[in-house]
């Protein structure tokens with residue numbers, strides 16, 4: 001059965017199933033969400049209004065046995081940035097939707113009344129059902145209630161209180177195989193689902209399999225691909241320490257933004273490091289290795305237990321730990337884990353919210369280092385929707401405006417994550433030029449600037465950074481379309497067998513003949529589609545800039561400022 | 576000359592986290608220091624001296640801080 005587009009109209013509460021237009025056929029994941037948003041959403045629309053759409057698409061290889069292919073993409077016009085947005089995540093939803101023959105779900109319109117709904121995706125299509133019990137509840141209550149109603153094998157995409165209240169940092173939560181949560185974190189797409197009054201989407205488990213045009217070729221290519229991932233030493237370190245292994249190396253390089261971006265090193269780095277986290281996890285009988293979906297062979301996730309050896313949080317990522325840790329000067333992993341768990345439950349982006357807390361600390365709302373007060377604010381203010389909670393829940397830019405703080409680390413109103421662009425210049429180009437506001441995953445120059453992957457390029461020099469960021473942003477747009485986790489890139493950059501095997505899998509899945517150049521061209525065309533949407537929404541090259549404090553305030557230990565000019569940044573788009 | 580050495584991730588196992596001031600002869604290189612610790616150069620991902628990336632053959636100076644990382648990544 002050919003894959004279909006599932007359309008949900010929340011204005012008249014109708015659903016339909018459509019053939020996939022020929023133009024969309026070669027797309028999946030991010031390429032498909034961005035193509036659909038660009039085709040169907042008016043760029044100047046209000047992102048929280050009825051004319052925005054939420055598009056959900058599994059990757060091109062999702063649902064197959066390809067290793068690490070279970071990522072799901074969410075697209076819309078972002079309420080946080082006003083740009084086009086794609087957020088992707090692990091969890092079980094991508095694989096289930098792909099097996100049920102879903103190319104994409106398009107959710108449009110807006111119900112008139114105050115009523116709330118849930119969507120139920122079955123082999124026969126989508127039903128829209130009234131929802132009352134779970135309104136005002138957190139994501140974990142949704143997971144428990146769906147398990148009680150339908151069984152615990154269902155896929156779930158849900159929003160917490162933040163999404164219901166249309167906070168601009170609200171995320172989408174996706175259930176993982178152990179009924180914990182992964183997040184489609186950035187850009188406030190949870191608020192878009194909130195405007196549609198959809199609390200959650202439940203997806204039926206299925207025994208169906210995705211069709212593979214050439215099964216033998218697929219198996220052979222997957223074997224090579226999986227071996228490249230498993231043999232890669234970085235994959236192995238990710239399994240042991242998780243992404244949080246980065247705290248110490250970024251700190252050592254002087255690029256760990258600390259105390260609301262006023263230093264590049266944090267005195268408490270050891271306390272929050274991957275090494276310390278690993279020791280705590282082992283001591284408390286958690287799991288250092290864990291996967292966010294079946295078929296991941298890298299397993300960067302983990303189960304972090306509390307002091308009584310009870311479950312505390314999982315998917316405890318470097319960027320979340322940096323944001324609550326170094327940026328807010330909290331040097332206590334248990335407090336950071338508590339905040340992480342609270343943010344997952346409320347359904348709010350850990351990076352945006354924690355950077356917002358750092359700005360609030362500078363604005364005198366709370367003290368730097370006060371992790372207990374961070375947790376109290378999350379529970380009593382953000383989850384409850386108090387005025388302070390809503391200001392923080394709308395992100396770092398919102399806090400800066402409300403409290404008169406000018407050192408606000410955002411690009412296109414989205415918080416800058418865990419790598420200081422003054423000390424790691426390539427990532428500054430990515431923050432400035434990304435089609436989606438500051439986001440390290442759009443073109444992860446840290447690989448080459450700091451980690452020696454894909455060559456090496458001095459992080460403190462201006463030379464070659466635009467080109468590095470461009471190449472990585474193009475490659476990333478293509479990878480984000482396949483359903484692959486981005487961490488395959490470490491093997492792809494350094495193991496010559498990895499990328500050809502990925503292309504071979506795409507060809508075997510669909511019975512086509514893509515070359516590596518075709519994949520690069522796909523990446524380029526996705527970036528251009530996204531960029532054109534932003535231009536039509538009113539953005540100009542002047543929006544591709546970092547906040548001025550980066551030009552003016554040198555950061556220790558290297559005492560460097562951001563020194564790449566606007567003209568140089570603009571050459572990014574010369575392709 | 577005295578060199579401070581920092582080790583990271585599994586390089587710490589059975590060794591140390593940080594040693595302030597270990598003595599080496601003038602002209603010692605990161606490679607010599609690393610192999611003297613029983614770490615294989617093939618396992619080394621990143622070498623930094625005084626917070627800057629450095630070559631294995633870099634000529635270390637008195638009071639340099641040498642940081643040695645295995646191949647790691649994240650994001």
Ligand code: SF4
Pocket residue numbers: 068090290291292293296297298299300301485486487
């Ligand atoms: S490496 Fe991590 S993020 Fe990627 S698929 Fe595996 S668990 Fe998920």
